[in-house]
Amino acid sequence: MFRSHTCGELRLHHANTEVKLAGWVQTIRKFGSISFVDLRDRYGITQLLFGEALTTELDANPLGREFVLQVSGTVTERSNKNTNIPTGDIEINVQSFQVLNKSAVPPFTIQDDTDGGDDLRMKYRYLDLRRHAVKKNLELRYAVNRATRDYLHQQDFMDIETPFLIKSTPEGARDFVVPSRMNPGEFYALPQSPQTFKQLLMVSGYDRYYQIVKCFRDEDLRADRQPEFTQIDCEMAFVEQEDILNMFEGLVKYIFKEVKAIDYNAPVERMTWENAMWHFGNDKPDIRFDMKIANLKSAFMKAGAIVATGELINDAGFGIFEQAETVLAIAVPGAADYTRKQIDELTDWVRRPQIGMQGMVYIKVNQDGTYKSSVDKFYSEEKLKTIANAALAAKGDLVLILAGKEERTRKAISELRLELGQRLGLRNPQEFRLLWVVDFPLFEYDEDGNRWVARHHPFTSPKPDQIETMISNDPSIANASEYLKHPYSNIKANAYDMVLNGNEVGGGSIRIYQRALQEKMFAALGMSPEEARHKFGFLLGAFEYGAPPHGGIAFGLDRLCSILGGTESIRDFIAFPKNNSGRDVMLDAPSTIDEKQMEELHLVSKLK
């Protein structure tokens, strides 16, 4: 061993002990004829004192930042204690030292507030990983990993490894493929998830399975998507939705407790997908703050106290509202005193191409009971009051209204709500609010193919009372324009998403376990029986031999860690991430391969 202790463990009671330490030079400070060096390792920082003779040696052969240093010496009490670090009561009176390795000057400073840009830090990721800010992210990730395994073990789950070289069955996302040299012309695929394997394990009777496992998707990368990502992947047999929700809110609460020392004792709220879309404009609402969306035009709003209908805004001569498919409002708390400039800036914000609105209407609900609006020439104060009430606005609130096509307007007001929540400090990264979103539609309509696509995946079961609807109806859509009248459009999935602070951190479903229902599902997705057998014959086969009812969930570990760490950037929680083009700039990968390798794989590149 190059050391007797780490740089984080010495305390006052070690005084007068002879110790050997090894680590990295963090700082060097010379005071007259003596020098102080802060020595750093994973566990902490310890101050080293070099006396006169050794300082003379250092003058001849100076240390530099990030040098690897080994010292022997005596633990002594510091006259000038540092209460900011656990080792601050002591220092090492160095008797001898050895430079184990030198270091060039790092291309950026190894500090929390580094001067290194993103690209530079990615190229020298091994230096970036030295920074405390990155290290604590990876420590958090390990703590989440550890807590997950402990909880699931206590609950009788077994970690079972599933294969990485599997069969390509493109459904939804693109597979990464791996040419097989031993089976020329054929390819393996890397798993997008171990979905079918975990289902087979349920058929095999393993009852409770989990794995913390890499998955792969060859998608066009958006910011903060990685081609390889990690899932906490779980499956249980003989369960209904309620069992899964209980088991896995237990998991997340256990993680809160172990990793963040947070007692999350409150029950986890549940919301139907319909209510999420209705009140929050998206399927992963951030419920740390309210600011629910009011629908000023539809007659469907039943949940709130006020039934808002078109009457609120029609027949006032304001064509934009009258002609719009949808008119949606939110009440921004305490924002009635926004200046003209502030409101103009918000209007510009919703006009940005990413949001895509034409404009924005406001109603100020003043403290004195009066109303001021950008459309008060169309609407009487009485009307404005009714509209503001519909948006549940209180005195001092600012009602913001967007109008336009249904989907775009709903998305826009959802974004506006989140933006205002952010600006108003309602999205505290250290406050955690969990939510189950349930009762998703089983199918979405695909206009191009005039067919159904699975909203979750093709293995998700419909609600038990809708299985019959699914089995007894022909999935084909005779009249494209009337797809909403097809019985399949109303089938709800036995599926659930776990949402944390407005991010989907997990999702799953109760699965189909009956061959006939699974075949119907494949048919609904436009697969011929031959194609279904070719791609998923093993699963259909397995369902012949006593498949139990089962269901599961998968959590995105990268995302979960980033939210627990108080950010939404998953890259900071991955040791060696890839950039937005899927490149590892440190390795310089991907790269070309030898002609010989291509030949062994019987492949030719079509590129010049």
Next chain:
Amino acid sequence: MFRSHTCGELRLHHANTEVKLAGWVQTIRKFGSISFVDLRDRYGITQLLFGEALTTELDANPLGREFVLQVSGTVTERSNKNTNIPTGDIEINVQSFQVLNKSAVPPFTIQDDTDGGDDLRMKYRYLDLRRHAVKKNLELRYAVNRATRDYLHQQDFMDIETPFLIKSTPEGARDFVVPSRMNPGEFYALPQSPQTFKQLLMVSGYDRYYQIVKCFRDEDLRADRQPEFTQIDCEMAFVEQEDILNMFEGLVKYIFKEVKAIDYNAPVERMTWENAMWHFGNDKPDIRFDMKIANLKSAFMKAGAIVATGELINDAGFGIFEQAETVLAIAVPGAADYTRKQIDELTDWVRRPQIGMQGMVYIKVNQDGTYKSSVDKFYSEEKLKTIANAALAAKGDLVLILAGKEERTRKAISELRLELGQRLGLRNPQEFRLLWVVDFPLFEYDEDGNRWVARHHPFTSPKPDQIETMISNDPSIANASEYLKHPYSNIKANAYDMVLNGNEVGGGSIRIYQRALQEKMFAALGMSPEEARHKFGFLLGAFEYGAPPHGGIAFGLDRLCSILGGTESIRDFIAFPKNNSGRDVMLDAPSTIDEKQMEELHLVSKLK
């Protein structure tokens, strides 16, 4: 929940409790007007009693083996207790039942002694996995996984995930590659091990890293090799070889204790590579039994009591021995009474092409002190005695002697020793003997390239006192026939293998952490400086910025589990293994992919 209890948990004290169970029908036995069903799940088997009315129902709609059944009923004490199973004191008096899913008749019986052949069981792996014999293997694997994580966590190791889509740097084995759609013409590689990443993590100061991780090698598969396999991968900073050996024999002993309830308190023996080759004929000796190899011709045997030299066998007119490069002997304990037929059979055994010997000589050391040999017309009884003594034979032993070319003969006698150990019952699969083999040669000579190849891998350090030899000498070999005189041929690696019952279960080394030494290593392997920078520039770069001394080890999890499970077939310890052609016969993978996928990857197959 479909059940209130599992099929493994009910005991006598549950009597009179109303319960709900779910599981698979293992057996159905009808006795007159009542029926007994054994219901099975992962946790055990519970007997169900169907009374007269329910039996009538069953007659109308018979159950079958592997049906998925849910029953409600009362726990009652059995009159006829079964002491073989933990639930044998009770049965369930069934009040109602529901068939959750039917099962076709399985293609083989779901029992320990199944009637299914290998191919059939692989095709229906999801049924094979139901067999208790397979289930207990996967349970053992999970227990090893769990014990490993616990021990390493206690020792401050951190699980850090390394990437799967990396850069192809073929050294030794072939990489599996993954075409990149977003970087046309370029490929990722799947890792053969996370070697360079774990080293970078040491440079980054993570101090103690581990991962239980899939690795990939595109090799021609021998029996019991898998293209994807799992490693327990570990690395430590600021350590010497001694530290690693202590840490990881601790790990394996912890696994013995947790998984097998074995207190392995004995110190783990250590043996140099040279002694392993000398006394056991291979670098992974099975030391559960002795039967050491005696070298009858070489003057180099110093370790044993007797110095054997050519004098023993030369000048006797037996040309085969005199002309042979090597003559090696073992003394088979208590085998002096082998019949002519038995000895002929052993002779045939060494003549098989896999062993490749021309013949075998024997000396019987009879109980009465006489000697009988197949070569007694050449050797006097005195000479035979001297030879038998050299082989450390006792009265009643049978000395077997092989002669021929050095490498083949050594391999052959090693195989013969293992075969006889097996036949004599000296290789008890429930006895576990660990061994560290140390001091491997750093290089092997590659005749084709007239260059050195790394015996372990290019990141292994030489012994500290040989670093200077390596740095100060030119690695190139001027005279191919005299490569043994090159100073590099005597350099020993700072490397170690852990051997369990004659199987290498782990291996590792102290790594190079100095850029100059690493560059010298790449040069020795025939890499130009440009090539080294292209392939491993990130690592050489990392060594510029304060790389600490470090080393590590990787255990083959599949192999370790199989030996702990008492077999040497790793496939039985993998949930979804591939066959010897690298195929998953259940999935039918690999398979062809769509033309569209090929086009997106800019690839064309050269096959018709």
